[in-house]
Amino acid sequence: MESRRQFLSPLLLLLFQALLRTSARGGIAVYWGQNGNEGTLADTCATGRFAYINIAFLNKFGGGQTPELNLAGHCNPATNSCRVVSDGIRACQSRGIKVMLSIGGGIGNYSLSSRDDARAFSVYLWNNFLGGGGSASRPLGDAVLDGVDLDIELGSPLHYDDLVKYLKRLGKHGRKVYVTGAPQCPFPDRLMGAALNTSLFDYVWVQFYNNPPCQYTSGNPKNLENSWMRWTRSVKAGKIFLGLPAAPQAAGSGFIPADVLTSEILPVIRRSKKYGGVMLWSKYWDDQSGYSSAIVKSV
Ligand SMILES: *[C@@H]1O[C@H](CO)[C@@H](O)[C@H](O)[C@H]1NC(C)=O
Ligand SMILES: *[C@@H]1O[C@H](CO)[C@@H](O)[C@H](O)[C@H]1NC(C)=O
Numbered sequence: 001m002e003s004r005r006q007f008l009s010p011l012l013l014l015l016f017q018a019l020l021r022t023s024a025r026g027g028i029a030v031y032w033g034q035n036g037n038e039g040t041l042a043d044t045c046a047t048g049r050f051a052y053i054n055i056a057f058l059n060k061f062g063g064g065q066t067p068e069l070n071l072a073g074h075c076n077p078a079t080n081s082c083r084v085v086s087d088g089i090r091a092c093q094s095r096g097i098k099v100m101l102s103i104g105g106g107i108g109n110y111s112l113s114s115r116d117d118a119r120a121f122s123v124y125l126w127n128n129f130l131g132g133g134g135s136a137s138r139p140l141g142d143a144v145l146d147g148v149d150l151d152i153e154l155g156s157p158l159h160y161d162d163l164v165k166y167l168k169r170l171g172k173h174g175r176k177v178y179v180t181g182a183p184q185c186p187f188p189d190r191l192m193g194a195a196l197n198t199s200l201f202d203y204v205w206v207q208f209y210n211n212p213p214c215q216y217t218s219g220n221p222k223n224l225e226n227s228w229m230r231w232t233r234s235v236k237a238g239k240i241f242l243g244l245p246a247a248p249q250a251a252g253s254g255f256i257p258a259d260v261l262t263s264e265i266l267p268v269i270r271r272s273k274k275y276g277g278v279m280l281w282s283k284y285w286d287d288q289s290g291y292s293s294a295i296v297k298s299v
Contacts, residue, residue, distance in 0.1 A: 025299070026239075026241070026270070026275055026276050026277025026278065026299045027050070027051025027052060027276065027277040027299065028049055028050050028051060028052075028277055028278050028279070028280060028292055028295075028296060028299055029050070029051065029052035029053070029054065029180075029203070029205055029241055029277065029278070029279040029280070030044070030050050030052070030053060030054070030246075030279070030280045030281075030282065030283050030286060030292070031053075031054045031056045031102065031279075031280070031281050031282040031283065032044050032053055032054070032055060032056065032282065032283040033054075033055045033056040033057065033070075033071045033072065033074060033102075034056050034057070034071075034072050034105075034282060034284070035072055035073065035282065035283075035284035036072050036073020036074050037073070037284060037287075038282070038283040038284035038287055039283070039287070040074075040088055041053065041055070041085055041088025041089065041091070041092060041099075042087060042088040042091040042092070044088075044092075044283050045088070045091055045092035045095055045097050046091070046095075047292075048095075049292045049293065049296045050097060050292070051096075051097060051098070051277065052097065052098050052099075052100070052180075052203065052279075053092055053097060053098070053099045053100070054100050054101075054102040054149045054151075054180070054182075055071070055085070055099065055100065055101050055102060055140070055145075056071075056102040056105060056151070056282070057069075057070055057102050057103065057104060057105035057108065057151065058070075058101055058102070058103045058104075059103075059104065059105045059107060059108025059109075059110060060108055060109050060110060061103065061110045061112075061121055061124075062110050062111045062112045062113060062117055062121060062155075063111055063112075063113045063117065064113075064117075065109065065110075067121070067124055067128075069082060069139045069140070070105075070108070071085070077139050080137075080139075082139055082140055082141075083138070083139070083140065083141035084141065085140045085141060085143075086140055086141030086142055086143035087141075087143075089140065089141075089143035089145060090143050093143075093146070098146040098147070098178060099145050099146050100145060100146060100147045100148060100149040100178060100180055101125070101129045101140070101145050101147075101148055101149065102148075102149040102150075102151050102182075103125075103148060103149065103150060103151070103152075104150060104151040104152040104153055104154075105151055105153060106153050106154070108154070109155075110152075110154070110155055111155035111156045111158075112156070112158060112159035112160065112162070112163060113159075114159065115159060115162045117159065118159040118160070118162035118163040118166060119162070119166050121163060122163055122166035122167050122170060123166075123170070125148055125167065126167070126170045126177075129144075129145045129148075130144060130145055130147075130148075130167075130170070130171075130175070130177055131144050131170075131171070131174035131175040131177070132170070132174070144175060146176075146177075146178045147167075147176075147177050147178025147179055147180060147202070148167055148177065148178075148179055148180070149179075149180040149181065149182065150163075150164075150179070150180070150181040150182070150192060150195060151181070151182040152181075152191045152192050152195075153184075153191065154191075155191070156191075157190060157191045157192070157193070157194060158194075160191075160192060160194065160195035161194045161195045161197070161198050163195070164179050164195050164198050164200050164201070165198060165200065167179055168200050178202045178203070179200055179201050179202055180201060180202055180203040180204065180205065181195065181196065181201050181203075181204050181205070182204075182205050182206070182207055182243060182279070183196065183204065183206055183207065184206075184207045184210070184211055185206050185207060185208045185209075185211050185214035185215060185227050185231070186211055186213065186214055187214070187227065187230050187231060187234065188234075196235055196237070199236035199237070201235075201237040201238065202237065202238040202239070203237065203238055203239050203240075203241060203276055204231075204235060204237040204239075204240050204241065205240075205241040205242075205243040205279030206227075206228075206231050206240065206241070206242070206243050207243040207279075207281070208224055208227065208228075208242060208243055208244060208254055209243070209244060209245050209251040209252070209253060209254025209255070209281075210251050210252045210253060210254060211253075211254070212253060212254075213227075214226075214227035215227070215253065215254035216254060216255075216256045216260075216265065217253070217254075221260075221264060221265055221268070224265065225265075225268055225269070228242065228268075228269050228272070229272075232272040232274045232275070237274070238276070239274055239275070239276025239277075240272070240274045240275065240276055241275075241276045241277050241278060241279045242265075242266075242269055242277075242278050242279065243278075243279040243280075243281070244256060244261070244278060244279070244280060244281070245280075245281055245285065246280040246281060246282060246283075246285040246286035246288075246289055246291040246292070247285040247286070247288050247289035247291065248289075249285065249288075250281055250282065250285035251281065258291055258294035258295050259294075261278075261295055261298075262294075262295055262298035266278075266295075266298055266299070277299050278295065278299050280292060
């Protein structure tokens with residue numbers, strides 16, 4: 001018996017380590033929606049390279065405004081032509097890809113004026129994009145999205161913590177609501193810090209770009225690595241992702257050449273148990289550069 005146990009335990013250990021390695025593999029998240037020349041959502045998911053899609057953006061909400069979607073050249077919400085996106089959402093989900101509606105972005109008019117405003121907006125999102133059936137005019141049609149992504153880049157920092165709590169609460173009454181977010185890398189994030197501190201986020205894709213003190217700068221990975229450590233140690237979230245521009249022109253700064261990412265950066269940042277993969281801005285820029293194809297096997 002004794003010798004058999006000794007034989008088994010190293011074997012079990014090896015098995016366990018193999019399991020850990022498999023579960024530590026990451027996925028690629030991508031933003032889709034801000035350029036009409038990036039293919040459909042169904043095309044995007046059919047590439048097989050992406051595990052998460054953020055539909056960008058719902059960029060008008062709060063303060064009593066009627067929320068508005070903006071999908072650039074893809075479709076026009078005002079004429080209901082974005083409802084066809086439902087086919088793409090379902091095609092993605094049938095491949096196991098999670099699809100979120102991203103609220104916020106760099107251009108728009110949004111802010112939550114009170115806790116009641118946050119609650120009203122959460123109910124609007126639930127009825128118009130998530131599992132609630134309470135709206136006859138769903139802007140993306142009747143497909144049920146997996147969750148909501150917060151890319152809050154302007155306006156007030158207030159009440160996004162309330163919004164996240166309300167969304168999670170609504171998800172308990174029906175289909176789970178994933179909550180994800182894209183803070184910028186200076187820690188803590190000025191606009192999303194309080195929301196992130198609820199510890200309710202499933203995935204956080206930190207934007208490690210447009211901010212030299214916490215991003216990769218040609219030949220120097222230290223700022224990025226220190227910032228990654230800070231985020232993964234401080235933020236309680238399901239998984240944390242390395243958010244990157246998919247091409248040099250996709251951001252003001254912070255682009256990492258694919259070979260540098262796979263050979264130097266990923267081996268270091270993957271050591272964190274919270275590592276979830278890489279987020280790319282955006283599908284359009286990825287089409288121009290071929291970035292996701294070059295990195296997908298190493299993510
Ligand atoms: C922006 O939103 C506020 C309410 O939060 C509103 O008072 C203001 O008129 C809006 N501005 C524009 C340009 O739509
Ligand atoms: C959130 O928590 C971090 C510590 O992890 C802290 O540094 C930060 O100030 C908090 N932010 C807000 C807005 O509460």
